[in-house]
Amino acid sequence: MSEVVTYKREGAIGVITIDYPPVNALSHAVRSGLLDALSQGQADEEAKALLLVCEGRTFVAGADIREFGKPMQEPSLPSVVNAYESSDKPIVAAIHGTALGGGLELAMGCHYRVAVPGAKVGLPEVKLGLLPGAGGTQRLPRLTGARKALEMITTGNFISAEEALEAGILDEVRSEDTARAAGVVIAGDVIAQMKPPRRVRDMEEKVRADRGSDVFDEFRATLEKKSPNLFAPFRCVDAVQAATDLPFEEGVKRERELFMECMKSPQRDGLVHAFFAEREASRVPGLPRDTPVRSVDSAGIIGAGTMGGGIAMNFANVGIPVFLLEQKQEALDKGLALIRRNYESTARKGRITSQQVEERMALIRPTLSYDDFSDVDLVIEAVFENMDVKKEIFGELDRVCKAGVILASNTSTLDIDEIASATSRPEDVVGMHFFSPANVMKLLENVRGSKTSSEVQATVMKVAKRIGKVGVMVGNCYGFVGNRMLHRRGAEATALVNEGATPQQVDKVLTDFGFPMGQFAMSDLAGIDVGYRIRQERRKAGEQVAPNWMDKLAEEGRLGQKTQAGVYRYEEGSRKPVPDPAVDALIEQFRMEHGIRPRSISNDEILERCLYVMVNEGAKILDERVASRALDIDVVWIHGYGFPSYRGGPMFWADQVGLETILASIKRFRDTSGGDQWEPSALLEKLVSEKRRFSDLN
Numbered sequence: 001m002s003e004v005v006t007y008k009r010e011g012a013i014g015v016i017t018i019d020y021p022p023v024n025a026l027s028h029a030v031r032s033g034l035l036d037a038l039s040q041g042q043a044d045e046e047a048k049a050l051l052l053v054c055e056g057r058t059f060v061a062g063a064d065i066r067e068f069g070k071p072m073q074e075p076s077l078p079s080v081v082n083a084y085e086s087s088d089k090p091i092v093a094a095i096h097g098t099a100l101g102g103g104l105e106l107a108m109g110c111h112y113r114v115a116v117p118g119a120k121v122g123l124p125e126v127k128l129g130l131l132p133g134a135g136g137t138q139r140l141p142r143l144t145g146a147r148k149a150l151e152m153i154t155t156g157n158f159i160s161a162e163e164a165l166e167a168g169i170l171d172e173v174r175s176e177d178t179a180r181a182a183g184v185v186i187a188g189d190v191i192a193q194m195k196p197p198r199r200v201r202d203m204e205e206k207v208r209a210d211r212g213s214d215v216f217d218e219f220r221a222t223l224e225k226k227s228p229n230l231f232a233p234f235r236c237v238d239a240v241q242a243a244t245d246l247p248f249e250e251g252v253k254r255e256r257e258l259f260m261e262c263m264k265s266p267q268r269d270g271l272v273h274a275f276f277a278e279r280e281a282s283r284v285p286g287l288p289r290d291t292p293v294r295s296v297d298s299a300g301i302i303g304a305g306t307m308g309g310g311i312a313m314n315f316a317n318v319g320i321p322v323f324l325l326e327q328k329q330e331a332l333d334k335g336l337a338l339i340r341r342n343y344e345s346t347a348r349k350g351r352i353t354s355q356q357v358e359e360r361m362a363l364i365r366p367t368l369s370y371d372d373f374s375d376v377d378l379v380i381e382a383v384f385e386n387m388d389v390k391k392e393i394f395g396e397l398d399r400v401c402k403a404g405v406i407l408a409s410n411t412s413t414l415d416i417d418e419i420a421s422a423t424s425r426p427e428d429v430v431g432m433h434f435f436s437p438a439n440v441m442k443l444l445e446n447v448r449g450s451k452t453s454s455e456v457q458a459t460v461m462k463v464a465k466r467i468g469k470v471g472v473m474v475g476n477c478y479g480f481v482g483n484r485m486l487h488r489r490g491a492e493a494t495a496l497v498n499e500g501a502t503p504q505q506v507d508k509v510l511t512d513f514g515f516p517m518g519q520f521a522m523s524d525l526a527g528i529d530v531g532y533r534i535r536q537e538r539r540k541a542g543e544q545v546a547p548n549w550m551d552k553l554a555e556e557g558r559l560g561q562k563t564q565a566g567v568y569r570y571e572e573g574s575r576k577p578v579p580d581p582a583v584d585a586l587i588e589q590f591r592m593e594h595g596i597r598p599r600s601i602s603n604d605e606i607l608e609r610c611l612y613v614m615v616n617e618g619a620k621i622l623d624e625r626v627a628s629r630a631l632d633i634d635v636v637w638i639h640g641y642g643f644p645s646y647r648g649g650p651m652f653w654a655d656q657v658g659l660e661t662i663l664a665s666i667k668r669f670r671d672t673s674g675g676d677q678w679e680p681s682a683l684l685e686k687l688v689s690e691k692r693r694f695s696d697l698n
């Protein structure tokens with residue numbers, strides 16, 4: 001008898017129970033156990049119907065992703081699903097939590113399906129670069145019709161139990177205390193009414209009606225616009241179309257072919273890596289999982305600007321009261337008005353109710369006085385990037401706040417240790433770097449100072465999860481992980497324009513690669529003055545910072561979207577970047593002043609220089625232990641800067657390109673354009689000489 005799947009008869013119902021924490025994934029042991037339990041049920045003459053349920057937090061959440069890439073062990077999931085569907089005893093699946101991927105496919109292989117309120121179902125395989133590979137693309141359209149099946153399978157979105165009932169996936173949504181109890185009721189009805197096994201594969205009506213429909217090309221056209229670079233979504237459409245064109249058995253064969261094409265795609269590799277890396281990042285090497293954490297039941301944010309306001313929203317969204325402090329009432333009013341506008345626009349989209357808007361606004365308490373911070377558990381400073389101002393603020397916080405408070409700075413580049421030195425409690429000081437817009441972007445870069453205690457580190461990692469962020473713990477250096485690599489890419493992109501490329505050419509290379517925005521469109525969004533002020537601060541501090549044509553934009557007041565002109569021009573009310581001949585002239589002028597003869601630059605050179613300089617910097621960051629693992633850097637870039645997740649992040653992608661190839665190019669760029677950015681990372685050279693990859697460091 002398998003420990004993970006058991007069979008037990010209750011009256012005339014043979015109950016098959018999966019118990020394989022944390023999410024009852026369909027590992028080899030579960031698949032084998034399912035077949036054993038089915039055989040027992042079929043041999044049990046007293047059992048007139050079978051009931052499939054799961055213990056723990058959820059019904060089956062899918063195939064066991066940890067088995068991907070390893071040799072598949074029989075029984076395969078399709079064969080298990082087919083065995084359940086072929087059973088001559090009716091089988092009921094009772095769903096709670098999330099029935100996803102192979103889990104929903106298994107439930108559709110059963111003959112009746114019931115769920116409890118709050119349950120969700122979905123086929124999220126496309127988010128892993130796959131498609132439902134155990135009959136899902138053939139059975140779902142037989143239940144819902146092609147359009148609903150395409151919507152679910154090409155987006156991977158979950159739907160509620162009520163929506164699934166409406167769509168024809170479920171037979172009932174019942175409010176018994178447990179899914180098991182609901183399942184027992186349904187199985188009892190099946191027996192009492194002598195209902196036969198109702199096999200989804202025999203349901204031909206809806207797929208016949210959809211044969212030859214335009215819906216497939218309609219979805220392909222939408223995907224061409226929305227995600228032209230992705231491989232799997234288009235295969236999903238092909239698989240669902242096969243369900244309408246072919247008999248079931250042939251459709252399943254076609255699904256298998258398409259599934260294997262996706263399984264072999266580098267995009268599946270990247271997406272599965274991104275899935276696990278996001279979860280692994282929350283386990284910080286050297287920080288034991290049982291490290292004590294402090295409770296955070298109240299917060300205080302300093303600065304009611306775009307960042308401070310967005311940060312405050314994150315806490316209000318999860319019911320944590322938060323003081324918002326400014327120096328002047330006018331700035332406070334402006335900040336609160338922006339927060340309200342953001343909430344009201346979310347409410348207009350139907351994502352929250354107007355009552356929730358008021359509840360959240362009530363949790364954000366404006367103040368002009370530090371005294372209100374005397375009892376908060378966490379303070380996050382979010383004022384502009386000036387070290388003197390930040391130190392003054394932390395000195396004040398040190399005087400006002402209670403013992404045990406966590407004092408955090410949202411600084412994006414400045415030295416956490418220097419900020420901590422303005423207090424008597426450096427062990428309680430940490431960086432919490434949010435990404436703009438702070439109430440939207442998922443990444444929270446937690447920065448440990450040299451004295452930040454383990455308790456404080458563990459607490460801010462827990463806060464990240466609680467406010468719905470992806471937390472990554474990084475070390476303290478200029479720009480930490482994300483911005484340090486971004487600044488290298490920005491400098492290279494700017495140099496490429498100096499040398500002859502246009503800003504729009506550089507941006508198109510990056511968006512064609514899969515970034516949501518190019519380097520210069522991003523500068524316009526963030527504000528040209530942000531980079532300008534940082535370069536001026538570094539020049540003031542005596543650093544050698546090369547002249548930069550973007551300085552001229554700032555000096556001419558072309559600050560980006562906020563002034564409707566930056567690197568690009570912006571029509572009134574539009575955020576669409578439009579190339580501007582005035583900027584071309586400004587760049588020409590800059591080249592002449594600096595004796596630069598422009599040359600035409602290939603897209604390959606642009607991509608290599610923008611991305612390899614990031615990889616090289618990432619390797620240096622790893623070498624300095626500023627990031628603990630390559631996967632931490634991948635997670636920072638996917639969730640903080642929109643690095644295409646199907647490429648797995650910069651370090652995972654570098655492994656796929658080949659470190660030897662990249663190192664050779666880095667050495668070539670060092671020899672042609674010089675600059676410390678092209679000094680090859682010693683770690684990269686070591687990995688290449690040892691024929692290892694960044695993933696060996698995870």
Ligand code: T1G
Pocket residue numbers: 022023025061062063064065066077098100101102103105124125128130131132133134136276279280
């Ligand atoms: N396989 C293995 N482990 C999984 C898993 C899975 N499918 N899903 C989750 N885990 C682990 C996860 O790594 C974490 O482990 C723990 O469970 C809790 O997850 C043939 C081929 C279910 C909504 O894509 O969306 O079926 O870090 O932190 O936020 O057609 O997990 O604790 O060690 O995410 O509450 C399709 C993926 C697979 C679902 C729960 N299924 N999972 O979210 O917890 S492909 C999916 C999720 C497939 C078939 C195809 C979420 C969740 P650890 P968590 P959560």
